[in-house]
Amino acid sequence: MNAGVSVRCARPGCAKPAPSALARAELCLDHFLDEAFLRTDQALTRCREGSPLTKESLEWLLSDALATVKNLEESADEPQPEQRDRMLELLLILANLHEYVAHHSVRLEHPA
Numbered sequence: 001m002n003a004g005v006s007v008r009c010a011r012p013g014c015a016k017p018a019p020s021a022l023a024r025a026e027l028c029l030d031h032f033l034d035e036a037f038l039r040t041d042q043a044l045t046r047c048r049e050g051s052p053l054t055k056e057s058l059e060w061l062l063s064d065a066l067a068t069v070k071n072l073e074e075s076a077d078e079p080q081p082e083q084r085d086r087m088l089e090l091l092l093i094l095a096n097l098h099e100y101v102a103h104h105s106v107r108l109e110h111p112a
């Protein structure tokens with residue numbers, strides 16, 4: 001694909017290379033996982049509180065993040081065992097969120 005083009009994580013103080021699945025987001029695997037855990041956690045908290053979620057954040061979690069994790073799992077980049085554990089954990093949490101959204105009426109915030 002785009003071998004030779006190395007994208008680095010855009011987070012301040014982080015110069016780790018971004019895996020190809022994250023090149024567009026300009027995030028390394030660790031920072032992507034941090035971000036995804038944070039956003040999933042916030043979304044689940046809002047669901048349980050009955051607070052509305054933005055359609056955008058829900059879509060990001062249930063399609064982008066999910067697709068990215070699957071892509072990362074299949075990519076040639078060999079994750080560290082600890083990163084692999086976090087990826088599997090993230091998949092579980094995303095599955096929980098998916099389940100929650102499917103069985104509860106989650107209020108969506110419609111941007112004005």
Ligand SMILES: [Zn+2]
Binds near residue numbers: 015030
């Ligand atoms: Zn990073």
